[in-house]
Amino acid sequence: MAQPIYLDYNGTTPHAPEVIAAMRPFLEQEFGNPSSSHWYGIAPKQAVEQARRQVAGLLNCEANEIVFTSGGTESNNHAIKGIARSRRESGNHIITSCIEHPAVLEVCRALADDGFETTLLPVDRHGLVDPMELKKAIRPGTILISIMHSNNEVGTLQPIEEISAIARSRGITMHTDAAQSPGKVKVDVQALGVDLLSVAGHKLYAPKGVGALYIRSGVQPAKFCHGAGQERGWRAGTENVLEIVGLGQACEIAGRDLDNQGSRMRSLRDRLHQGLRETLGNEVALNGHPEKRLPNTLSLAFRGLAANRILEEIGLDIAASPGAACHSDQVAISHVLQAMGIAPEWAMGTLRFSLGRMTTAAEIDRALEVIPAALRKLRG
Numbered sequence: 423m424a425q426p427i428y429l430d431y432n433g434t435t436p437h438a439p440e441v442i443a444a445m446r447p448f449l450e451q452e453f454g455n456p457s458s459s460h461w462y463g464i465a466p467k468q469a470v471e472q473a474r475r476q477v478a479g480l481l482n483c484e485a486n487e488i489v490f491t492s493g494g495t496e497s498n499n500h501a502i503k504g505i506a507r508s509r510r511e512s513g514n515h516i517i518t519s520c521i522e523h524p525a526v527l528e529v530c531r532a533l534a535d536d537g538f539e540t541t542l543l544p545v546d547r548h549g550l551v552d553p554m555e556l557k558k559a560i561r562p563g564t565i566l567i568s569i570m571h572s573n574n575e576v577g578t579l580q581p582i583e584e585i586s587a588i589a590r591s592r593g594i595t596m597h598t599d600a601a602q603s604p605g606k607v608k609v610d611v612q613a614l615g616v617d618l619l620s621v622a623g624h625k626l627y628a629p630k631g632v633g634a635l636y637i638r639s640g641v642q643p644a645k646f647c648h649g650a651g652q653e654r655g656w657r658a659g660t661e662n663v664l665e666i667v668g669l670g671q672a673c674e675i676a677g678r679d680l681d682n683q684g685s686r687m688r689s690l691r692d693r694l695h696q697g698l699r700e701t702l703g704n705e706v707a708l709n710g711h712p713e714k715r716l717p718n719t720l721s722l723a724f725r726g727l728a729a730n731r732i733l734e735e736i737g738l739d740i741a742a743s744p745g746a747a748c749h750s751d752q753v754a755i756s757h758v759l760q761a762m763g764i765a766p767e768w769a770m771g772t773l774r775f776s777l778g779r780m781t782t783a784a785e786i787d788r789a790l791e792v793i794p795a796a797l798r799k800l801r802g
């Protein structure tokens with residue numbers, strides 16, 4: 423049986439062939455510890471440093487501003503807890519948004535036990551944070567602002583440059599969770615003006631379990647993991663050489679192919695959107711910003727239907743994600759759609775289609791047959 427068409431690249435991505443090729447020697451031969459001073463340590467050490475340069479190249483920073491982590495969640499933990507701890511003397515207030523990934527929201531929630539207070543900024547119906555609201559939320563003890571670069575569910579891109587400028591003018595450290603962005607849109611830490619930025623390998627064709635944190639030179643989060651001093655002491659533990667090499671290669675390709683891939687994904691995504699609009703008319707609505715949005719992301723609300731029922735119906739043909747989860751007879755609408763004020767009759771029938779490097783026009787055309795047919799069936 424043919425595999426379903428994969429339209430869940432924001433969930434995770436397959437490994438790019440170039441990533442597999444770059445990792446292979448470290449799976450098969452180069453087993454050495456990069457900290458070893460003998461011959462076996464040389465190639466792994468060089469490979470880790472090469473990967474650091476590749477990540478830095480994509481983000482437009484110095485290699486020594488990159489720390490490797492186990493992924494987006496760890497990078498966010500490291501950034502937020504690290505700054506909270508190191509800036510404790512200056513205050514206990516953090517600002518974030520109510521549409522962040524749990525890898526930010528739960529970290530802030532946990533810090534409440536240590537006396538930190540968090541303000542959750544609202545968003546508008548497109549999922550945008552208003553910089554004026556941010557200004558109002560700042561108080562004398564505000565030490566950290568963490569606003570995501572792009573939203574994983576609806577793809578909305580935040581005005582990070584503007585937000586960073588506000589943070590900088592008030593002496594507040596600025597972090598952005600960019601787990602979803604590299605390879606889809608340009609991510610330049612100088613242009614963005616951020617102090618810390620999180621990257622997740624498995625969203626850009628590298629393996630699961632590897633990521634990176636950009637820490638601007640001079641910014642000093644508290645040490646995250648104490649031990650033998652790897653990663654300049656920020657994050658001790660023998661390096662995950664294999665996957666770090668994969669992440670480096672993934673960043674190299676992401677930068678090289680950004681323009682091509684960005685426009686290719688956008689045109690396929692818009693073909694899907696347009697096609698569904700033509701057949702479904704006002705039964706379908708877009709969630710997220712019409713323009714300020716990741717080029718691969720299409721969150722669509724199908725009025726009056728349950729997302730899980732649609733996924734069951736299309737599941738043999740298409741893999742996508744629900745915007746609402748059905749537990750027994752209760753429908754739990756995602757916190758992102760709730761914060762955007764999407765009416766329940768639309769939110770409960772929301773699906774996220776996310777495209778990637780491997781998506782083809784033939785797959786989109788097939789999706790344009792399968793989805794309307796499933797909806798017709800469900801509506802009887």
Ligand SMILES: Cc1ncc(COP(=O)(O)O)c(C=O)c1O
Nearest residue numbers: 493494495523525574599601622
């Ligand atoms: C916006 C965002 N932040 C953080 C994460 C967590 O990244 P990881 O799975 O690498 O821990 C994800 C993963 O879905 C994400 O979409």
